[in-house]
Amino acid sequence: xxxxxxxxVMSLVFFxxxxxxxxxxxxxxxxxxxxxxSDITGDARHNYAPDSEGFRVYMDLVNARGGIxxxxxxVIIEDGKSEPARSAAVAKxxxxxxxxxxxxGLGFSRSQPPVLAxxxxxxxxxITGYTGIxxxxxxxxxxxxxxxxxxxxxxxxxxxxxACARFIQGVxxxxxxxxxxxxxxxxxxxxxxxxxxxxxxxxxxxxxGEDIPTDTVDFSPWVNKIAKISPDIYYAIEGSTxxxxxxxxxxxxxxxxxxxxxxxxxxxxxxxxxxxxxxxGEWILWGGRWASxxxxxxxMREVQKALEKFGHQYPLSARHFNGWVIGRIIEEALTRAGWxxxxxxxxxxxxxxxVDTRGLxxxxxxxxPTDHHGPSWWxxxxxxxGKKALxxxxxxxxxxxxxxxxxxx
Amino acid sequence: MQFLISVIILxxxxxxxxxxxxxxxxxSRILNFAYSDMAMLAAYLAVTLTxxxxxxxxxxxxxxxxxxxxxxxxxxxxxxxxxxGEPIFSTIILTVALGIVLxxxxxxxxxxxxxxxxxxxxxxxxxPGGVRVAGTEFIIIITTIIFFIAIFTFYRFSKxxxxxxxxxxxxxxxxxxxxNIYFVTAFAWGxxxxxxxxxAILIGGNYQVSLNLGHVSIKAFAVxxxxxxxxxxxxxxxxxxxAATELVVSNYINPxxxxxxxxxxxxxxxxxxxxxLFGTEEEIERV
Numbered sequence: 001x002x003x004x005x006x007x008x009v010m011s012l013v014f015f016x017x018x019x020x021x022x023x024x025x026x027x028x029x030x031x032x033x034x035x036x037x038s039d040i041t042g043d044a045r046h047n048y049a050p051d052s053e054g055f056r057v058y059m060d061l062v063n064a065r066g067g068i069x070x071x072x073x074x075v076i077i078e079d080g081k082s083e084p085a086r087s088a089a090v091a092k093x094x095x096x097x098x099x100x101x102x103x104x105g106l107g108f109s110r111s112q113p114p115v116l117a118x119x120x121x122x123x124x125x126x127i128t129g130y131t132g133i134x135x136x137x138x139x140x141x142x143x144x145x146x147x148x149x150x151x152x153x154x155x156x157x158x159x160x161x162x163a164c165a166r167f168i169q170g171v172x173x174x175x176x177x178x179x180x181x182x183x184x185x186x187x188x189x190x191x192x193x194x195x196x197x198x199x200x201x202x203x204x205x206x207x208x209g210e211d212i213p214t215d216t217v218d219f220s221p222w223v224n225k226i227a228k229i230s231p232d233i234y235y236a237i238e239g240s241t242x243x244x245x246x247x248x249x250x251x252x253x254x255x256x257x258x259x260x261x262x263x264x265x266x267x268x269x270x271x272x273x274x275x276x277x278x279x280x281g282e283w284i285l286w287g288g289r290w291a292s293x294x295x296x297x298x299x300m301r302e303v304q305k306a307l308e309k310f311g312h313q314y315p316l317s318a319r320h321f322n323g324w325v326i327g328r329i330i331e332e333a334l335t336r337a338g339w340x341x342x343x344x345x346x347x348x349x350x351x352x353x354x355v356d357t358r359g360l361x362x363x364x365x366x367x368x369p370t371d372h373h374g375p376s377w378w379x380x381x382x383x384x385x386g387k388k389a390l391x392x393x394x395x396x397x398x399x400x401x402x403x404x405x406x407x408x409x
Numbered sequence: 410m411q412f413l414i415s416v417i418i419l420x421x422x423x424x425x426x427x428x429x430x431x432x433x434x435x436x437s438r439i440l441n442f443a444y445s446d447m448a449m450l451a452a453y454l455a456v457t458l459t460x461x462x463x464x465x466x467x468x469x470x471x472x473x474x475x476x477x478x479x480x481x482x483x484x485x486x487x488x489x490x491x492x493x494g495e496p497i498f499s500t501i502i503l504t505v506a507l508g509i510v511l512x513x514x515x516x517x518x519x520x521x522x523x524x525x526x527x528x529x530x531x532x533x534x535x536x537p538g539g540v541r542v543a544g545t546e547f548i549i550i551i552t553t554i555i556f557f558i559a560i561f562t563f564y565r566f567s568k569x570x571x572x573x574x575x576x577x578x579x580x581x582x583x584x585x586x587x588x589n590i591y592f593v594t595a596f597a598w599g600x601x602x603x604x605x606x607x608x609a610i611l612i613g614g615n616y617q618v619s620l621n622l623g624h625v626s627i628k629a630f631a632v633x634x635x636x637x638x639x640x641x642x643x644x645x646x647x648x649x650x651x652a653a654t655e656l657v658v659s660n661y662i663n664p665x666x667x668x669x670x671x672x673x674x675x676x677x678x679x680x681x682x683x684x685x686l687f688g689t690e691e692e693i694e695r696v
Contacts, residue, residue, distance in 0.1 A: 041620070045521055184665065213668055215624040217616050218422075220415040221659030221667065241523050241619045252533045252543045253411075269523050278531050313520060 029067070031074035032334050032341060034059070035094035037115065038105040038129075042082025044214075046240045047264045048107040050314040051129045052077050054303065054323025055104060060310040062331055069339045073330075076100065080111050082214075087111035088118065095122050101334075101346050104326050105129045109153065109187025120145050125347045127326050128152075130264070130319070138401045142369035143347055149326055149365055150289055151262070152373050153187045157401050160262070160289075161194035163378040164235060167260060167287045169202050170380060170394040172233050179208035179226050181246075182237035191237050207231050212242055219246050227253035235260045240269035247284060248276050256283045260380070263288030268315035270390070280385035285393060287380035290318035291360055294381070294389040299358040321360040328355050329365060362396030375400050410538040412660060418546050419652035420645075421553035422612060426629035427636065427644045428560065429604035433481075434638050435577050436597030437489065440501050443508035444605060445626030450515045451477050451606035452613040452622055456524040466529050474606050481602025485595045512623070521620045526613035545615040552611060556604070560641060563600075573597055577639065631671035635678045637688020647686060650674065 038052035039045050059075045067073060076098050080087030094100045095118060102125040106115055119126045123145065130150035137146055138157060151160035168178060178199055182188035189211060196206045207229050212222055223246055226234055236243045243261045256279055263286060274281050293300055293316045303324050304316050333349035334341060353367040362377020376399050381390035433441045455473040462469035488507065492500045530544030564570040575583040576593045584590045612622060632651055636643030651671045659667035684690050
């Protein structure tokens, strides 16, 4: 009798586990293991946390479709907390203990050097999400580990700084005065310096340039100066926690000339910020490498649907598109690599990347063995109070980093 | 002139933040290192309450202040009072741990989202001399003035205020004079948390609510030490000195140095007058 009861209990436990999803037919196959190192908390959270959400829901979708080559993708998302030391520690865990095939995300420039050094030693591909400070990314050796899909801050040619100088060229006449501030981080400082250089080359006058510490709460020292100088346009290379209070404080000071911000500010935060603006806010411009979620394209609706299906915390934003497309890049590379897949094989396949983003960017994401960034397309939007949306102010334009780098080298 | 306005507003913010710190220290001799995390929690709580409670924001914000007071009393009753008789160092470490817990609760509950607290007065005003002031800044100045008048009046004229001063002077003697020192200290913790919540609301309304709020709250510690840990009256000049120096450095020297200014001033004051500019000399022995 006791054996019979035990048998029933064991059967119940077994079937409960199956129904709870702890055991499934798909899980029986070994998974591809991919790490995603994000800044879900900390100073850079606003910039990078939605990326990881976009990546996660794409991989949930892949697994729901049956995985890749009959194998599920196990995604391990770690929080670097915007701290370089912690990012290095969790990267080590991902690489050594979890044996990931690649690390994605890693947007915070301060956290990148230690992680990239470790990844290079272990031969693990790193697809830096939104901002990358990788070295020879445009003219790299085949098999090198660093890839980028967002704003890359290469010391040789800084695509974002150049693109943002072009943004200003697109919306302001030559000879206009420009003020620029940036995060007090290596990536943003480098960006600001180069953007100033290019703006001067394009015939603009840079009248103010300064760093702002990432934990600043009272922006009056910077804002008072900018309002006093009253440039024709102010460019803020910072995330939402920095730019929104500055926009509010500048409006208070009577400065409602153009303010341009990179797409570091996700649309959810942008919407909260615009509610605090007393005027119509039409002096605010927003631009970057990814289309704004305000455009409502079919590809964007697909991301939204996946977010709703698999759960999300942040409203749909361009940051989700970045994570989503990194997911697609990984999926295509793993499909080509087959099973089993080694780290070096994945790098070889990533070097063949050619992903049509269906409007989420201005053109495809392309990597080659000697170019781990590829051409990029950039677009600017302006807030339209009537439509309550960001509307295009300057259409997509293409940047071929290699060609322009030669010019500026 | 605009610079002076910026100094006044920042002084008010620092003074409000330091008030919570000093009131608690004055009554219980405990350096409350959970302070900045408490401020952050209160600010996020205020955001949620303004979203949940219908009507003018003042109703939700008043509820938040009452909750701050109750939380202060509860923390004293549950965590601080049982530590009576233990080394003061242990209690201070307890406040550090409490801060970590409050921080974790805030991140868990609100995810560190960027928010703001609506005051319902989003207007800007031009004053003579080209000065621009926001409605929220008027609220900060007026609230700070009212708060400090109220706290001075409370300490000087109310029965419980007098009992608080007596307990702060000599707890043993106060208890022998049939003052309920536990009640008095609990009340002081309530006022301390009330002031913290008020400061957090003012910051959240004028700037924003984010995880960075903790960074500004840390400066309350410097203001309190410069003014004198047991001196409520010392807070205002200390806040003004620190805010003015910080803004002079940011505006005319280098903004990258500005964040360190409160702590540089604190070190200088501690070297030459360790009990603070307006504190009591014997206090230093107790610290």
